[in-house]
Amino acid sequence: MRRLKSRLLLAALLAATLAPGSTPLQNPEVRRIGKKLGCQCGCQSSLTECNMLQCHFADPARAELLRMVDSGQSEAGILKAFVDRYGKAILREPPTEGFFLIGWVMPFVATAAGAVFLWWFVRRKLRPEAAAAPAAELSSEAYARYRDRIEKDLAKLD
Amino acid sequence: MENLGALAVLLAFCLSIYAVLSSAVGALKKKPFLILSAERAVYSIWILLTLASGLLVYSLLTGDMRLAYVAGRTNHAMPTIYKFTAWWGGQEGSLLFWSWILSSYSAVVTWTNRRKFRQMMPWVIVVLMSTQCFFLILNAFVESPFQVLAVGKGIIAAEDGRGLSPLLQYWAMAIHPPMLYLGYVGFVVPFAFAMSSLITRQPGDAWIHTTRRWTIVTWLFQSCGIILGAGWAYAVLGWGGYWGWDPVENASLLPWITATAFLHSVMMQEKKGMMKVWNMALISATFLLCIFGTFLTRSGIVSSVHAFGVSAIGKYFVAFIAIGLGASVYLILSRLDYLKSEARLESVVSRESSFLFNNLILLASCFAVLWGTLFPVITEAIMGEKVSVGAPFFNRVNIPIGLFLLFLTGVGPLIAWRRSSLESLKRAFLWPSVAAVLLVAVLIVAGIRHFYALMSFGLCLFVAATIVSEFLKGSLAIAARNNMNLVRAMVELTHRNTRRYGGYIVHMGIVLMFVGFTGAAFNKDDTVEVGTGETFRLGKYEMKVREIQDGDTPNYMWQRAVVDISKGGEQIGTLRPERRIYKASQEPNSIVGIRRRLNEDLYLNFASMSQSSSDKAIIQAFVFPLVSWIWIGFGVLFAGSIICLIPPKVRLQYARTEVVGVVQKHAKVEK
Numbered sequence: 001m002r003r004l005k006s007r008l009l010l011a012a013l014l015a016a017t018l019a020p021g022s023t024p025l026q027n028p029e030v031r032r033i034g035k036k037l038g039c040q041c042g043c044q045s046s047l048t049e050c051n052m053l054q055c056h057f058a059d060p061a062r063a064e065l066l067r068m069v070d071s072g073q074s075e076a077g078i079l080k081a082f083v084d085r086y087g088k089a090i091l092r093e094p095p096t097e098g099f100f101l102i103g104w105v106m107p108f109v110a111t112a113a114g115a116v117f118l119w120w121f122v123r124r125k126l127r128p129e130a131a132a133a134p135a136a137e138l139s140s141e142a143y144a145r146y147r148d149r150i151e152k153d154l155a156k157l158d
Numbered sequence: 159m160e161n162l163g164a165l166a167v168l169l170a171f172c173l174s175i176y177a178v179l180s181s182a183v184g185a186l187k188k189k190p191f192l193i194l195s196a197e198r199a200v201y202s203i204w205i206l207l208t209l210a211s212g213l214l215v216y217s218l219l220t221g222d223m224r225l226a227y228v229a230g231r232t233n234h235a236m237p238t239i240y241k242f243t244a245w246w247g248g249q250e251g252s253l254l255f256w257s258w259i260l261s262s263y264s265a266v267v268t269w270t271n272r273r274k275f276r277q278m279m280p281w282v283i284v285v286l287m288s289t290q291c292f293f294l295i296l297n298a299f300v301e302s303p304f305q306v307l308a309v310g311k312g313i314i315a316a317e318d319g320r321g322l323s324p325l326l327q328y329w330a331m332a333i334h335p336p337m338l339y340l341g342y343v344g345f346v347v348p349f350a351f352a353m354s355s356l357i358t359r360q361p362g363d364a365w366i367h368t369t370r371r372w373t374i375v376t377w378l379f380q381s382c383g384i385i386l387g388a389g390w391a392y393a394v395l396g397w398g399g400y401w402g403w404d405p406v407e408n409a410s411l412l413p414w415i416t417a418t419a420f421l422h423s424v425m426m427q428e429k430k431g432m433m434k435v436w437n438m439a440l441i442s443a444t445f446l447l448c449i450f451g452t453f454l455t456r457s458g459i460v461s462s463v464h465a466f467g468v469s470a471i472g473k474y475f476v477a478f479i480a481i482g483l484g485a486s487v488y489l490i491l492s493r494l495d496y497l498k499s500e501a502r503l504e505s506v507v508s509r510e511s512s513f514l515f516n517n518l519i520l521l522a523s524c525f526a527v528l529w530g531t532l533f534p535v536i537t538e539a540i541m542g543e544k545v546s547v548g549a550p551f552f553n554r555v556n557i558p559i560g561l562f563l564l565f566l567t568g569v570g571p572l573i574a575w576r577r578s579s580l581e582s583l584k585r586a587f588l589w590p591s592v593a594a595v596l597l598v599a600v601l602i603v604a605g606i607r608h609f610y611a612l613m614s615f616g617l618c619l620f621v622a623a624t625i626v627s628e629f630l631k632g633s634l635a636i637a638a639r640n641n642m643n644l645v646r647a648m649v650e651l652t653h654r655n656t657r658r659y660g661g662y663i664v665h666m667g668i669v670l671m672f673v674g675f676t677g678a679a680f681n682k683d684d685t686v687e688v689g690t691g692e693t694f695r696l697g698k699y700e701m702k703v704r705e706i707q708d709g710d711t712p713n714y715m716w717q718r719a720v721v722d723i724s725k726g727g728e729q730i731g732t733l734r735p736e737r738r739i740y741k742a743s744q745e746p747n748s749i750v751g752i753r754r755r756l757n758e759d760l761y762l763n764f765a766s767m768s769q770s771s772s773d774k775a776i777i778q779a780f781v782f783p784l785v786s787w788i789w790i791g792f793g794v795l796f797a798g799s800i801i802c803l804i805p806p807k808v809r810l811q812y813a814r815t816e817v818v819g820v821v822q823k824h825a826k827v828e829k
Contacts, residue, residue, distance in 0.1 A: 023685060023687055023768065023770075023776050025685035025765075025776075025778070026684075026685050026686060026687065028684075031683065031685065035550075036550065038546045038548055044402060044404050044548070045397060045402065046548070046549075048397075049397035049399070051395060051396040051397055051748060051763070051765070052746070087543070087544065088543060088544070088545045088546075089534075089544040089545055089546050090546070091545070091546060092546055092547075092548030092549065092550050092551070093546070093547065093548060093550045093551040093554075094533065094537070094545045094546075094547060094551065095545070099537070099540070099541055100537065100545060103529070103530075103533045103537070103545070103547065103551075104551075104555075106529055107522065107525060107526035107529055107530075107555045107559075108555075110522065110525050110526075110529075111518070111519075111522035111525075111526075111559070114518045114521065114522060115518060118514055118515070118518050121514070122503060122506055122511055122514065125499070125502050125503040126502065126503050126504070126505075126506070151579065154574060154575070154576060
């Protein structure tokens with residue numbers, strides 16, 4: 001009896017579908033656009049990737065997405081419709097406009113600033129004579145020989 | 159029993175305060191007995207926390223459902239191993255686990271250095287025990303694992319517990335958190351040595367020499383933790399990803415990145431006496447990011463699948479991070495005189511500046527990850543509007559940074575210290591570059607047009623070629639000189655300078671992992687509804703559902719699709735993706751079927767049964783090219799790190815080519 005009960009429960013739970021009717025994820029467009037939309041159930045995955053049974057968010061949202069794809073709406077139109085309904089947080093990346101642009105450019109600005117700082121630092125730390133390569137001394141034959149010798153020794157050392 | 163556990167934690171807390179005070183006063187007033195007493199307090203704390211942890215584990219194993227923690231994290235039907243791992247499966251238990259690891263590390267550090275570094279050690283104890291004290295505050299007063307389920311004034315026992323989240327009932331998950339914690343907590347030790355070297359105004363690099371091995375081991379633990387997490391996500395979460403850029407995943411990556419930068423830049427300090435301030439800043443950042451990572455996981459400030467839920471402990475962490483940050487910044491700034499560089503750069507094209515670039519790029523990626531993780535919090539605070547920063551953002555930003563880093567991995571080690579001539583650069587890089595360009599050309603001809611994938615494959619070959627040529631050059635010379643075969647010579651070469659050649663092997667591991675990451679550009683997937691006897695195709699594979707089984711265990715119910723796989727008309731195997739419903743928590747879980755091969759994995763997930771026709775299963779099928787190379791690459795990285803830890807056969811003298819005096823003399827000549 002107990003076994004039967006758990007079988008029934010299992011059947012009930014496992015038979016829960018991603019949506020009534022056909023499975024939206026069978027449609028490649030749904031899978032592709034779904035990856036750009038975040039599931040809001042707390043799973044942090046995309047609509048395509050949310051793996052919860054009977055997810056209260058992903059299931060109806062996928063069905064809606066399939067309906068929109070089937071009705072021939074463009075990707076931009078679909079994304080806009082989702083944003084209008086659920087807010088910008090439904091998109092899995094910040095919009096590329098206004099304040100949100102900062103989110104996109106900041107990593108590169110910081111890297112560039114770091115590179116500029118590094119350049120300044122390297123120039124400052126360079127030995128004075130290395131920075132202003134003494135051309136006259138280089139032409140001296142004895143100096144050049146000496147330098148070659150050092151280079152060779154250094155190469156061995158490494 | 160719970161009273162004994164709580165008492166042990168409370169005593170440990172008191173002792174940690176005592177250890178901090180007694181060690182600091184002992185050091186300031188030069189009272190050796192106070193310092194000795196503080197050391198003994200460190201051992202006592204370990205004993206007390208081992209007792210407390212032992213009691214908690216005992217309660218978990220025996221199913222003492224009077225304890226809220228036990229009832230919330232286990233149930234009677236759970237396998238014993240997961241009852242044990244429930245120690246770190248929840249907020250309170252894992253914080254106790256953090257404390258216990260820290261106390262173990264502290265005891266080991268105190269014991270192994272009991273006759274060394276007599277000036278620094280008291281302050282090492284102060285830093286370690288301050289951190290310990292912070293965590294013990296959480297253990298004792300905020301998130302005690304020994305709380306009982308109480309109704310009115312009586313204690314009640316729940317009939318059965320809720321069980322550990324089924325997602326965590328997986329072997330990799332049993333060891334992933336301890337590995338990460340061993341990493342997180344381990345970075346406290348080099349930080350403690352760094353700070354005590356500042357406090358005691360040590361002019362030398364004693365703290366770096368002492369903690370080098372420690373840092374590598376800790377880094378390795380952290381790497382293991384991260385990769386086990388990735389392996390778990392791949393095998394359990396059912397969508398085939400191994401990295402989701404979830405805030406908590408990012409939190410584990412941040413200190414790993416700064417620690418990687420640190421492991422590179424300490425070489426500058428050891429060999430040239432440069433970058434002292436920078437190394438201090440990096441190890442402090444690593445420590446603070448470890449605490450920050452713990453904070454992100456615990457406080458619920460950002461939503462994450464890994465988070466332990468919203469909790470009030472966030473403010474404690476903020477306070478601790480603020481104190482830690484303030485103290486380390488103050489110490490570094492007030493000791494700048496002791497951190498002066500002993501040498502100058504001689505050329506822009508030198509190993510020194512390649513290290514600087516490597517640090518820049520590592521920190522850039524660290525910043526990008528941190529920025530992306532916190533951007534939703536920032537926009538909500540400033541704009542009042544929430545946005546999401548998910549995988550697409552992180553991939554876009556980090557892929558170019560990662561590729562540049564890969565490039566530097568190849569270039570850096572081959573540039574000579576001090577200065578490199580154009581001729582030597584040409585010698586080192588000509589053939590690797592030619593090989594990389596040829597590979598890219600062949601791939602383009604073969605029809606690959608994905609820009610980043612082409613770049614990545616090209617760079618992987620470039621770096622691999624530079625590493626192989628370094629090994630070959632060295633071992634051929636040894637083979638010729640000592641009349642050995644090449645393999646023997648390679649072993650000899652590695653043994654002579656384990657650090658350098660171990661490092662190359664670690665780099666090779668990274669290259670292989672990048673090969674695996676790049677495979678993601680060619681993933682294929684499909685979702686189908688199929689009944690018994692029906693077939694479907696994905697890529698070269700044809701799959702036929704032989705039967706759909708179901709069953710029951712005390713812990714969960716399951717349903718399984720048995721799918722025969724064929725390729726070109728020939729059967730090549732059978733996969734059995736499974737879906738489970740855990741009884742205690744009523745949560746589902748997938749056990750995916752994976753056919754792992756070096757070129758690609760075939761991955762089947764049994765999503766659920768179809769409702770439109772109840773005899774049909776919904777199967778998600780994926781082909782993941784090259785993904786196995788991530789795990790293989792990690793194995794290579796692991797081996798390389800172990801080699802780095804082996805003492806070299808030839809003791810290398812780091813000939814510091816310049817010391818402060820010489821620089822000053824030089825400057826005078828210039829004037």
